[in-house]
Amino acid sequence: MPEKVVEVENLVKQYKTVTAVDRISFDVYQGEIFSLVGPNGAGKTTTVEILECLRKPTSGSASVLGFDVTKDETEIKKKIGVMPQDFNAFERLTVKENVELIARIYNIKPETKQILEELGLWEVRNRQFHKLSGGMQRRVGVCMALVSDPELLFLDEPTTGLDPEARRNTWEVIKTLKKMGKTVFLTSHYMEEVEQLSNRVGVIVNGKLIATDTIHELISKYGGGIKVNIRGRKIEEAENILRKFTENISYDKDIVTGKFKTREEASKALAELYQLSDGYRIEIIESGMDDVFLQLAGHRVNERGELI
């Protein structure tokens, strides 16, 4: 098992009337992308900001890179890179000036060419921050988090509010961070994003961490298996085949759905279905984090991060 870079034990953050974070415990390992996923107000940002030493925990313990968040603030701040929620930089400073500012604060040489090139910002380095598109701005945010060459990066909702294309571009940037060997702590309310990027995920709702595991484990435990949808002329023939392999069959208008717990079960049914595949169409739907979340929290999360 790789080294633990974040250790959280029974962490609580209590505001006057609200318990924002309610006795959560988890670990983050070196080199992985760990995500906290949940709707708005679930406690994601509060947790991250405790780890960034921007908030004081009410009780419990948390350590980052071996340092206690309540005692070794400066040590932690020197070693982490941060992109806060709703990230903004000095709007009238250029991309390069903003990145160099952070470098100077960390007391390192403001040589930013390489990192700007790696993140595809070299061409726009002399453009003022407020003149950039949303996606480019986030890229600057990642660059500012990365310029001090931190061991651990916190990216708090890095793609919220971006259009799908900009979001995918940002994902590519985050994937390169992993290739660089950085540990990334991500928060998001986009299930697809979490599934695309993370090794391990913590599902957080109402301040409580309700599951923590690898994507694969979560989907196989809570994803509800694989769905096979059939439609077409010879639908009854197909339904008979499905019945041989599963009892879990449902109907919706002219579609028959068979659900399988595992891939193996589904593949047997599919093999037979494909032999007679004349007269109906087969659609395979593998379950994802959406289903996991629905199963765990009893709700879905919409585009804006609200529980529905």
Add this chain to the structure above:
Amino acid sequence: MRSVLAVFIALIKGWLRSKVGIFFSFLFPLMLLLIFGSVFGGTGSTKYVLHVQNFDVKDGEPTELSKTFINALDSIEIFEIKELDPSIDVNSYVKENPSFEYNYRILKIPKGFEENIQEKSMAVRLNVVVNTFAYIEKNFSSYMKESDLQAIKEGQEELEQWKNTFPTSERAELTFLADENDISAMAVRSILESVINAFNNRLIGVEEQMMTITSESLVEKNMSATDYYLPGYIAAFIMTNGIMGTTSIISELRRNGIVKRLAATPLSKSSWILSNVLQQTVLAFMLTAVMVAFGWVIFDVRALPNLYALLLIFIGAVTFSSIGMILGGIIKDVEAASGAGNAIAFPMMFLSGAFWPIEMMPSYMQSIAKCLPLYYFHDGLRNIMILDNLSGAYVPFLVMGTLAAVFIGIAIRITKWKEL
């Protein structure tokens, strides 16, 4: 320290590139200077009335020298000279004129003014000559022939003897009467003193020498109304930039998360505050330079800030930007924060008497003014910049220095670097 400098540069660059920032910090003050300068810069309204009672009369006519002296006073634009007949008893005259309140200022020229001065100046001139001989003898005797040296010594002795034949006359004593509550009396008095100094110098003929360049400039300063107001404007706009500018900058940087972004770096809270205060200080110096240059070109302003003035400007910038840091730190909503900044800065600007002589205001308003930091700021600057009266700036320095320390202390306490 490097990080303070880095953040300071970021703040300055951001400000220089913001049109709104430039407008409110520079153009707006300049526009007001232009408007106020044109409105008040002309005649009348800003003059100090000075009553002159001339007792130095010969054969029913004032003496030449006393006339010259009064003309010299009259040529100073800031004075409006009103002559009082020597037969008037000033005590009852002041009492009978309720319009004076306590704003009477009377200069009495004594009998024998001309005579005393002429005798005295002759003696002084002789002294100068005698001393010059002594100086030459002391420093250059080794280069001289014995016979020349002897001649000089003889001349010197003769002069000494001649000097002793002059009656040792008293100095001409001028009397200046003013009410102790009259705030501008001090200003009038120090202008008077500089006139008298220059007058003294001219009487003994020092004006041909190197020394007079400085003495002369005191009178030649020839202050205009805009001269009088410039320190007030500078003080007022350093205050508005500090309070209104800093408040809205800080609340905006908090709102858009830049403060949080910086708090997540190793930058310390005090470095952050220091960077902001430093930015406002530099801005204050820039504003001063621009205002003085503008006043010089357009209104022929001669009042220049010296080192003490710059020190007071620094203290003022610290005081008012700390107030801005406090407001911006308490109020998160950008609109509400800049509203609060305006609500404090605007009344202070007008109540403190920065834009007009404070004695024009009713006495209760004057008392209010003296409770406002801006009053001490502009009063101190005015004392230094136009009256060359450093002792008049002691209290302002003390008050402003204390306030600067107190407010920056509160700003450090109140600025949040956690739970943002």
